[in-house]
Amino acid sequence: MNSVRLELALRAVIAISMGIAVVALVWRPSVPMLEVAPAGVDFPPITRPLSTIDPAAGQTIVAADIFSASRTAPAVRYNPVDPDAGNVPDPSPITEDQAVPQLYGTVVGPRGASALMRLDAGTTGAQLYREGDRGGTYRVEEIDEQSVVLSGPEGRIVVRLVHP
Numbered sequence: 001m002n003s004v005r006l007e008l009a010l011r012a013v014i015a016i017s018m019g020i021a022v023v024a025l026v027w028r029p030s031v032p033m034l035e036v037a038p039a040g041v042d043f044p045p046i047t048r049p050l051s052t053i054d055p056a057a058g059q060t061i062v063a064a065d066i067f068s069a070s071r072t073a074p075a076v077r078y079n080p081v082d083p084d085a086g087n088v089p090d091p092s093p094i095t096e097d098q099a100v101p102q103l104y105g106t107v108v109g110p111r112g113a114s115a116l117m118r119l120d121a122g123t124t125g126a127q128l129y130r131e132g133d134r135g136g137t138y139r140v141e142e143i144d145e146q147s148v149v150l151s152g153p154e155g156r157i158v159v160r161l162v163h164p
Contacts, residue, residue: 023029031127044125099117099121100120100136100138101118101138101150101152101157101159102118103115103117103161104117104118104126104150105161106143106146107146108144108145108153112130112131113130113131114128114129114130115128115129115130115140115143116129117129117140117159119136119138119150120135120136121136122136129148130143137152138152
């Protein structure tokens, strides 16, 4: 008899719990929304609706294909400090006092070592090299955290990072 009462009591508790669960799932309480503007930040209001933006502008960007292998560097550089002052021309070509090889930095990680270097006197910028790569008359033999070993016309040379 006690087991029958216990079973009835447990079934009643289960039924009440399921009823509460169903009510909790169906009933969504209203939560008051409080909007607080950020202090000290003044944003100008948007003066034009988004519908006035030319949809062809997006197609122009897509058609430009910025990742194309045939793209070249711009003739003049953009000046982010003062964009209204005009663009800054590319730096002048490398002079003899900036001879090759030049080491700008190294990265040693789980995928191997890489070095940012200028190995060809005919180029104006640095390129990323891995062990075994060639640039100009040099071949990258070994890359360390602070130096790179090259083989070239003068034999094996070690180029070290210059710290300012």
